[in-house]
Every structure is written in structure tokens, then in C-alpha cells.
Amino acid sequence: MPRGSSSKRERQYEHIKESAEERGAGTKRAKEMAARTVNKERARSGEAKTASKSSTQGKSASQRGGQRSGGGGGGGAGGETYDQLYAEAKRRNIHGRSSMNKSELKRSLES
Template identity: 70%
Template sequence: MPRGSSAKRERQYEHIKDSAEDRGASSKRAKEIAARTVNKERARSGESRTASRSSTKDMSSSKRGGQRSHSGPGGPTKEQLYNEARQRNIKGRSTMTKAELTKALGR
């Protein structure tokens, strides 16, 4: 957790980490899940200095509840697919639809 974070965020982090470990995630993975979730909530509520567009405009982590996990009902969002395509340096990604991005990424 970042220095100066509130007691509420500390409790939230511990709760999410413990829940992830109870579901069978490794300690390292549980910490990552908890940190990402708490940081997103901090960004949504204006507690962080910087925030990504997906952190502030997207539905909250608690409401989403795994709906967009990579194997969930809708799969990853178009923005998530686009970011992965950018990391892989796929040409023409900016004009691709979600389905085309999925195909180009080999999913």
C-alpha cells in the first residue's frame, strides 16, 4: 500500500488479499489483485494523484466482480485488447473492432 493510505484502504487491501488466498491464489498473486483493486478504488474516489481513464470511467471493481475476467461472459474489454495489441506492436490496431483485436491476438 502507498504511504499515507487510509486505514479503510489498509483493511480493504487485507480483506481482498485474504479472500484471494482463500480462493487458492498464491500469496504473490493475491497481493497483486488486492493492490490493483484498492488502487483503482483510490483513483475512482480521487485519493490518488494520477488515474487512468479506465480506472475512473469504467464500472467499479466491486460492481464488476469478475464480469470481465479474461474468461468471463464478455471477456476482456476492447480497451484491454487494444492495450495488449499495442504491447505486442500489432499494426492497424487503432481501426480494429473488438472481434478483430481478439482474432489478431490469437484468442
């Protein structure tokens, strides 16, 4: 955390870091995620001396509700990855899956 951060931001950093570690992120990655999130929130609220354009415009992470976060499960524009579709096809024992592309896997899983 940068020097001069408020106790609120310190708590927010620790909470985000601990949550990321609980979800399986490594310590280094958890610290990076927490620092980036807190710094962005500081920029949005005018607590930072400098801020990038992307930090001050658009929806905040809390408003987005994870819309741009990673992971599959639909919801996003891309949907599931090829690997996720292939794994589901394998689980359902769909024949010919190894020679299918992403759209073919998707179609075979929908039927």
C-alpha cells in the same frame, strides 16, 4: 500499500488479499490483485494523485460483480473454453471428442 493510505484502504487491501489466498491464489498474486484493486478504488474516489483513464471511467469492480473476471461457467461472451468443453465431453464419454473442435464439442454437449 502506498504511504498515506487510509485505514479503510488498508483493511480493504487485507480483505482482498486474504480472500484471494483462500480461493487458491499464491501470496504474490494475491498481493498484486489486492494492490491493483485498492489503487483503482483510490483513483475512482479521488484519493490518488494520478489516475489512468481506465481507472476512472466505466463500472467499478464492485458494480461489475465479476463480469470481466476469469473462469468459465457461461455468462461471458466466450463461454466455456475448449478444455472445459473437452473435459465435460470426456466425463459424458462422448465418442470422437478428440477430433472435435470447440463448436463441435459444444454442439455434441447440447444434444
